[in-house]
Amino acid sequence: MRPYIIINAAMSADGKLSTRERRQVRISGSDDFARVDRMRAESDAILVGIGTVHADDPSLTVKSPELRSARRREGRPENPIRIVLDSHAETPLSADILVKGEGERIIVVAEDADLRKIRALGEHAMIISCGKGRVDLPCLLQKLSESGIERLMIEGGGTVIWSFLSEGLFDELNTYIGSCVIGGAMAPTLADGEGFIDESQFPRLLLQEVQRIDDGLLIRWKRKMEE
Ligand SMILES: NC(=O)c1ccc[n+]([C@@H]2O[C@H](COP(=O)([O-])OP(=O)(O)OC[C@H]3O[C@@H](n4cnc5c(N)ncnc54)[C@H](O)[C@@H]3O)[C@@H](O)[C@H]2O)c1
Ligand SMILES: Nc1nc(=O)c(N)c(NC[C@H](O)[C@H](O)[C@H](O)COP(=O)(O)O)[nH]1
Numbered sequence: 001m002r003p004y005i006i007i008n009a010a011m012s013a014d015g016k017l018s019t020r021e022r023r024q025v026r027i028s029g030s031d032d033f034a035r036v037d038r039m040r041a042e043s044d045a046i047l048v049g050i051g052t053v054h055a056d057d058p059s060l061t062v063k064s065p066e067l068r069s070a071r072r073r074e075g076r077p078e079n080p081i082r083i084v085l086d087s088h089a090e091t092p093l094s095a096d097i098l099v100k101g102e103g104e105r106i107i108v109v110a111e112d113a114d115l116r117k118i119r120a121l122g123e124h125a126m127i128i129s130c131g132k133g134r135v136d137l138p139c140l141l142q143k144l145s146e147s148g149i150e151r152l153m154i155e156g157g158g159t160v161i162w163s164f165l166s167e168g169l170f171d172e173l174n175t176y177i178g179s180c181v182i183g184g185a186m187a188p189t190l191a192d193g194e195g196f197i198d199e200s201q202f203p204r205l206l207l208q209e210v211q212r213i214d215d216g217l218l219i220r221w222k223r224k225m226e227e
Pocket of ligand 2: 010027052
């Protein structure tokens with residue numbers, strides 16, 4: 001049992017998520033950011049990796065007051081649960097994800113993470129422990145599902161997206177392609193990690209929709225199930 005998983009990321013025309021220094025750049029325009037905000041508001045939880053927390057310090061809150069009120073009217077907290085994959089419990093206590101906006105936070109650590117760091121983070125967030133060395137995703141997804149999370153949005157970065165894609169743990173992939181070129185062989189891409197060697201391992205996708213937004217393109221894919 002696992003939640004319905006939607007991966008969302010913005011990349012440059014040459015497939016990069018940010019610069020080689022992992023400095024956050026604005027790839028989406030205002031309409032695409034508004035679309036991302038709607039996706040957040042429709043989700044029970046949003047997940048990022050510790051690399052994104054270090055690079056971007058995102059808050060992952062719902063920005064539109066109307067969307068926040070709509071969630072409250074539905075009896076839901078105004079922000080979805082914010083989740084960080086953080087094997088070694090390194091999320092800074094001052095991270096925006098911990099200090100900005102109302103709502104629950106979950107820090108997911110590996111079983112061998114430092115207990116002192118876990119205790120400190122435990123003052124600000126719920127701690128889930130899954131896997132050795134790094135977070136075991138099937139274990140985590142089972143726990144999230146048991147706690148009532150039905151719709152999970154993955155907001156990056158490239159290492160985390162690779163893990164979900166390569167383990168077949170996704171239902172939809174939304175890629176926004178913006179009108180800029182970032183370049184750099186070492187700049188993060190949509191799916192980093194090791195990469196596949198054998199064609200038979202490639203996750204296959206079904207094209208759902210292509211939409212012009214701002215000066216770029218949103219491409220919505222669904223995972224193609226094996227026949
Ligand atoms: N353009 C976009 O839409 C977008 C979105 C998010 C992030 N970014 C960019 O992506 C970059 C950060 O990406 P990144 O790849 O360095 O970091 P990441 O956010 O993907 O985090 C990766 C880290 O998560 C931890 N982790 C624990 N368990 C894991 C597991 N099972 N699988 C994968 N990771 C696991 C590991 O410590 C790993 O190093 C930044 O430059 C950021 O600006 C861009
Ligand atoms: N959709 C999207 N378009 C972009 O051009 C871009 N750079 C990101 N990057 C995702 C990254 O994780 C950001 O840090 C969060 O989108 C910030 O989230 P907050 O505003 O702090 O809630 N995402």
